[in-house]
Amino acid sequence: MGRKTIISVIFSLFLIQLFYTCKKDSVNNKQVQPPPVITVTGIKPDAGKHGDTIIITGTHFNLNAADDTVKFNGKTGVVQKATADTLFVIVPLGAGSGVVTVNGITVSGPPFSYTPVAIVSTFAGGAAGYLDGPDSLAKFTDPDAICFDPQGNMYVDDGDYRIRKIAGGMVSTLAGDGGSGYVNGPDSVAEFFFATGIAADAHGNVFVADDEADRLREISAGMVSTYAGTGAIGNQNGPVSTAQFYDPVSLAFDAQDNLYVVEGDDLRKISSSGIVTAFAGPTTIGIGSFMDGPDTTARFNNPIGLALDGQGNVYVADDNNKRIRKITPSGLVSTFAGTGIQGFKDGPADSAQFYLLNGVAVDTQGNVYVTDWHCIRKITPGGVVSLFTGTYTPGFADGPAATALFHFPVGLAFDAVGNLYVADANNTRIRKITFE
Numbered sequence: 001m002g003r004k005t006i007i008s009v010i011f012s013l014f015l016i017q018l019f020y021t022c023k024k025d026s027v028n029n030k031q032v033q034p035p036p037v038i039t040v041t042g043i044k045p046d047a048g049k050h051g052d053t054i055i056i057t058g059t060h061f062n063l064n065a066a067d068d069t070v071k072f073n074g075k076t077g078v079v080q081k082a083t084a085d086t087l088f089v090i091v092p093l094g095a096g097s098g099v100v101t102v103n104g105i106t107v108s109g110p111p112f113s114y115t116p117v118a119i120v121s122t123f124a125g126g127a128a129g130y131l132d133g134p135d136s137l138a139k140f141t142d143p144d145a146i147c148f149d150p151q152g153n154m155y156v157d158d159g160d161y162r163i164r165k166i167a168g169g170m171v172s173t174l175a176g177d178g179g180s181g182y183v184n185g186p187d188s189v190a191e192f193f194f195a196t197g198i199a200a201d202a203h204g205n206v207f208v209a210d211d212e213a214d215r216l217r218e219i220s221a222g223m224v225s226t227y228a229g230t231g232a233i234g235n236q237n238g239p240v241s242t243a244q245f246y247d248p249v250s251l252a253f254d255a256q257d258n259l260y261v262v263e264g265d266d267l268r269k270i271s272s273s274g275i276v277t278a279f280a281g282p283t284t285i286g287i288g289s290f291m292d293g294p295d296t297t298a299r300f301n302n303p304i305g306l307a308l309d310g311q312g313n314v315y316v317a318d319d320n321n322k323r324i325r326k327i328t329p330s331g332l333v334s335t336f337a338g339t340g341i342q343g344f345k346d347g348p349a350d351s352a353q354f355y356l357l358n359g360v361a362v363d364t365q366g367n368v369y370v371t372d373w374h375c376i377r378k379i380t381p382g383g384v385v386s387l388f389t390g391t392y393t394p395g396f397a398d399g400p401a402a403t404a405l406f407h408f409p410v411g412l413a414f415d416a417v418g419n420l421y422v423a424d425a426n427n428t429r430i431r432k433i434t435f436e
Contacts, residue, residue, distance in 0.1 A: 047113035116435035118401035123432035138171035143423040149200035190224035199251035243276040295331030317357035349383035361412035
């Protein structure tokens with residue numbers, strides 16, 4: 001074979017190899033081509049709560065709904081139906097507001113705004129009685145007022161003349177031997193005459209409104225003592241050691257450790273240095289009526305529950321007047337909600353009606369919650385009253401706020417992370433409401 005022939009053969013083999021290589025690369029390139037790019041063009045509506053269905057529009061979605069993954073801040077929603085350009089998705093519980101992803105692709109445009117759903121559960125208690133121990137086994141007689149200390153421990157004014165403590169999933173007795181009376185001393189032998197209100201200061205000391213004893217009691221370092229009041233019925237101001245009270249029922253501290261006291265038909269204020277002054281309402285006992293206005297010219301009629309917001313405003317459940325009253329730090333009293341007519345009516349605060357008011361709590365957004373007969377009502381900062389949870393008839397049921405039932409809820413308190421707790425007196429339980 002000549003040299004030219006050999007070169008010709010080699011060149012032919014090269015061309016054949018090149019042909020098959022190009023063909024193979026072409027096939028391979030076809031096999032590794034990426035799938036069509038998913039795009040998302042809209043979410044409607046862009047706000048909702050758990051269980052709502054939203055519609056996501058875009059391109060190149062999987063036709064099999066099970067193959068599409070939609071997440072709301074990491075929480076996976078349920079894709080009910082899918083087409084190439086539309087997904088129907090159920091919002092998951094606790095979705096949160098912000099980023100939505102579809103099959104790993106972050107949705108551009110306005111973020112999804114999630115409306116938390118309130119879920120009611122039993123935090124402690126069940127059968128009526130007296131029993132310390134794990135919160136699921138513990139027993140309460142008639143839980144009334146509740147509060148938290150700065151460490152997150154809960155304190156409960158129970159109807160068996162004891163103050164109970166709930167911490168780390170365990171219920172214990174903080175003070176009281178179960179007898180009705182006025183006895184100071186070690187917490188295990190101390191007695192309360194008729195405790196109705198409770199509050200903790202910035203140092204974790206617990207204060208109790210001992211209604212029938214006309215005194216405020218303090219529980220600190222395992223000892224119960226009298227903090228304020230002489231036991232004589234009256235309306236005398238001055239140092240806590242000589243001040244007089246008339247049926248103190250509720251207590252609350254402000255951010256400066258001033259203690260507010262609801263009693264009889266007025267409110268008193270005790271400074272952190274221990275000086276009692278008139279805050280709102282008459283300066284003499286036994287004047288129950290209704291009037292808004294500056295501090296001691298205002299009138300109340302059986303005020304019972306109170307709470308403060310972040311600006312130092314005081315909200316009072318003025319039961320016999322069937323109104324929620326608001327008192328500014330300077331002492332100006334106004335009607336926050338209610339007409340004075342007994343009833344159950346939601347809507348604008350100036351036309352809403354309340355039936356049997358008791359406890360009050362305020363969240364960090366300025367919403368005011370009040371216990372009203374067998375339910376909890378909510379009043380927005382803009383002055384709209386609505387049924388938050390429970391109904392107007394008694395019962396017991398945990399679950400979504402819309403279907404939960406209560407039997408004479410009394411005290412309310414928020415914890416540090418925004419969960420709402422309820423002393424559900426006739427169900428002998430402490431209920432917990434989370435916003436998920």
